[in-house]
Every structure is written in C-alpha cells, then in structure tokens.
Amino acid sequence: MxxxxxxxxxxxxxxxxxxxxxxxxxxxxxxxxxxxxxxxxxxxxxxxxxISIYTETGELKLFEVFAKIATKENNGPALDHKATNNDLLAYFGEVVPDFDRDRVYVSDIKKVLNWYNILQQANYIAALTAPAVTTTGTVTINNNTEEQETVEAEVVEEKPKAKRATKKKTEDKE
Structure with missing residues (x-):
C-alpha cells in the first residue's frame, strides 16, 4: 500500500x-x-x-494536511464531509489555522475530509503517519519529492522493445 x-x-x-x-x-x-x-x-x-492546499504563507501538501488531521483525530475518522458549511470551516480552521479562506472553498474542504476518511478506512493513514528512519537517523514522513519522482518514473517506464532479427548478408567467397 x-x-x-x-x-x-x-x-x-x-x-x-x-x-x-x-x-x-x-x-x-x-x-x-x-x-x-x-x-x-x-x-x-x-x-x-x-495536490496542495493554499495557506496564507504558501502551500501545504495534501498529505501534510492528512497527517495533521490524523494527529488531531488520533488516526481515527475525521468530521463527516456532509456536515454544515460552518462546521466544516471551523474544523478545517482547527487543523490548518492559516488556510487561505479566499482560495480554499467549502467544496475543497469536503473533498479533503472525504478523501481522508476513505484513506483512513483503507488503512492508508497509519502508513502515512508512521515515521520512517533514514540512513542519517532522522525521522521523516513518507512524502518527500524524491520518492514521488521515483514512483512517477516507475509508472511511466515502458518495457524495452525487443530487438528485431536482422538478415545477414552472405557473400560468395570464391
């Protein structure tokens, strides 16, 4: 997974x-x-x-938002995406206090919470929030750009084409 x-x-x-x-x-x-x-x-x-979420200071990766929700909910399910708009805005404001209220719409918040709950039910959130130890001994979350580029390269890679058999020219040696 x-x-x-x-x-x-x-x-x-x-x-x-x-x-x-x-x-x-x-x-x-x-x-x-x-x-x-x-x-x-x-x-x-x-x-x-x-995917990223707009904040007042820049952008925040979606998986970082998921990690914040997981921390708030102790890896449990988040608020239902069908809650009232005021409840959704208040909840998302607790998770990401500096989200850009002009560019992040309620429909975006609904998608984020719905996607989080789907990932949580499929046991992806535990894998997302579990820290991985690197060779230097520091703790990182499994969503850095090097890993993303590697995964994308694996997806795009195609099998090498089979070599065609070539006809050998034979010369009459006299």
Missing part, C-alpha cells in the same frame, strides 16, 4: 490506487469497493501527492 500511487479520477467518486500501466492508459483499483477499472490517457487524473 503506497500512498504515492493514490489518485483521484475526475468524474469518478472516491479514490483509486494505481495498479498497472497499459498502452492506452492504466488500471486503477477503487479503495472503497476494490473494483478495478481501466482509465484512458485522456482522463483527468490527479495524484494526491501532487
């Missing part, structure tokens, strides 16, 4: 995990019911590792 391979597909509810790349797109598996579907190259797909 790699959180770097979790994606949202425009027009499809829920979240999906990238499974296999094909010639015409890729195969994704729903985190809600486990059903697989083929996604074409023309579909609008967003990796959650590439």
């Amino acid at each position: 790699s959180v770097e391979k979790v994606l949202a597909i425009s027009g499809k509810p829920g979240l999906y995990e990238l499974k296999i790349q094909t010639r015409s797109g890729f195969i994704a598996e729903s985190l809600i019911d486990g059903k697989r579907l083929t996604v074409g190259l023309r579909s609008n797909v967003s990796l959650l590792s590439e």
